[in-house]
Amino acid sequence: xxxxxxxxxxxxxxxxxxxxxxxxxxxxxxxxxxxxxxxxxxxxxxxxxxxxxxxxxxxxxxxxxxxxxxxxxxxxxxxxxxxxxxxxxxxxxxxxxxxxxxxxxxxxxxxxxxxxxxxxxxxxxxxxxxxxxxxxxxxxxxxxxxxxxxxxxxxxxxxxxxxxxxxxxxxxxxxxxxxxxxxxxxxxxxxxxxxxxxxxxxxxxxxxxxxxxxxxxxxxxxxxxxxxxxxxxxxxxxxxxxxxxxxxxxxxxxxxxxxxxxxxxxxxxxxxxxxxxxxxxxxxxxxxxxxxxxxxxxxxxxxxxxxxxxxxxxxxxxxxxxx
Numbered sequence: 002x003x004x005x006x007x008x009x010x011x012x013x014x015x016x017x018x019x020x021x022x023x024x025x026x027x028x029x030x031x032x033x034x035x036x037x038x039x040x041x042x043x044x045x046x047x048x049x050x051x052x053x054x055x056x057x058x059x060x061x062x063x064x065x066x067x068x069x070x071x072x073x074x075x076x077x078x079x080x081x082x083x084x085x086x087x088x089x090x091x092x093x094x095x096x097x098x099x100x101x102x103x104x105x106x107x108x109x110x111x112x113x114x115x116x117x118x119x120x121x122x123x124x125x126x127x128x129x130x131x132x133x134x135x136x137x138x139x140x141x142x143x144x145x146x147x148x149x150x151x152x153x154x155x156x157x158x159x160x161x162x163x164x165x166x167x168x169x170x171x172x173x174x175x176x177x178x179x180x181x182x183x184x185x186x187x188x189x190x191x192x193x194x195x196x197x198x199x200x201x202x203x204x205x206x207x208x209x210x211x212x213x214x215x216x217x218x219x220x221x222x223x224x225x226x227x228x229x230x231x232x233x234x235x236x237x238x239x240x241x242x243x244x245x246x247x248x249x250x251x252x253x254x255x256x257x258x259x260x261x262x263x264x265x266x267x268x269x270x271x272x273x274x275x276x277x278x279x280x281x282x283x284x285x286x287x288x289x290x291x292x293x294x295x296x297x298x299x300x301x302x303x304x305x306x307x308x309x310x311x312x313x314x315x316x317x318x319x320x321x322x323x324x
Contacts, residue, residue: 050063050110052129058106058111058117059111060103060111060112061111062083062101062102062134063090063103064134065099066097070097071099071138071139072134073142073322074103074139075089075101075144075147076144076148076154077102077108078146078170079244080206080235080243081109081235081236082104083102083109084102085308086102088308089311092315096319101130103126104239105126105243106123106243107240107243107244108239108244109239110238113239113243118242118243118247118250119250120149120153120250120256123150124150124153125158127150128158131154131158137161138162139162140322141154141166142166142167142169143167143168144169144170144171145169145170145171145172145277145278145304146172146251148169148171149171149250149251149254151171152166152173155263155265156258156260156262156263157259157262165266165321166265166266166267166268167270168267168268168284169271169307170270170271170275170277170304170305171271171284171287172252173260173283173287174256174283174286175254175255176251184281184282186252186282188252194248195248199241202241206232207233210228210229210232210233211224211229213276213277214276214277214303214304214305215229216276216302216305217229225309232305256287260291261292263291264292265293268297269287271285272298272299273298273301273302274303275302275306276303280298295321
């Protein structure tokens with residue numbers, strides 16, 4: 002296990018933005034057409050950007066790049082959408098990879114259904130996308146709630162399909178305090194999330210994005226209104242009921258057995274100043290359960306470091322997947 006201390010710097014935000022812009026310019030801003038294949042467990046629906054999961058829920062996805070390139074599938078955090086990976090998708094697309102990101106059920110452009118807002122359905126929906134697109138030898142990258150989703154997908158659906166796994170600020174192995182997880186956060190903290198969401202979801206999302214998510218509540222850190230507004234935009238595009246029930250999914254799901262089953266090389270990245278998912282009760286425990294994992298802790302970086310320090314994170318992920 003490797004622990005890496007890296008001084009937090011807001012210059013990385015500009016670096017990530019310039020990298021994204023350069024990639025977009027180089028590629029002419031024209032994502033490749035999505036694949037048109039079908040699978041036994043996922044039904045293709047009208048338009049290349051949706052697939053129907055086993056229970057019929059319409060799941061939106063983006064699929065860019067050459068069909069014969071190695072695929073990277075991204076799993077987003079709560080309460081966001083696949084758009085949260087725009088920087089990474091353009092970066093890895095420019096490196097020759099096929100990049101895929103889907104919107105979790107009830108999030109983004111996916112169907113706003115009443116049921117299935119739990120990790121088993123999330124993983125099964127991801128499997129529907131992967132099977133529909135015939136993804137094999139794929140790298141799966143998950144952030145926060147998406148880290149839990151990616152871990153459960155890899156453990157239960159990824160045999161023979163996943164080559165490597167990257168967990169960034171992941172909720173694994175379990176967030177809530179239990180007898181087996183005494184260092185977890187009390188259930189009252191997550192009850193507070195639910196109460197704030199139900200009372201004024203719009204304001205709550207502004208508060209989260211403008212505060213602890215990106216570390217904008219820390220002294221000396223200048224908030225980026227563009228990032229705050231983009232976070233809010235993604236959140237408000239999804240369904241309130243899905244986001245409400247997803248709080249239990251990301252906080253109370255125990256991924257211990259999933260992590261024990263995963264044997265592919267796994268990179269675990271976490272910021273030391275992650276106020277949403279503190280590393281001592283997540284990354285530092287998860288790496289002990291995984292069979293083949295490397296841990297990197299970034300000194301002073303926040304939960305949303307894949308956005309605020311995209312250049313740094315992209316470089317480390319690229320080094321891992323090409324090793």
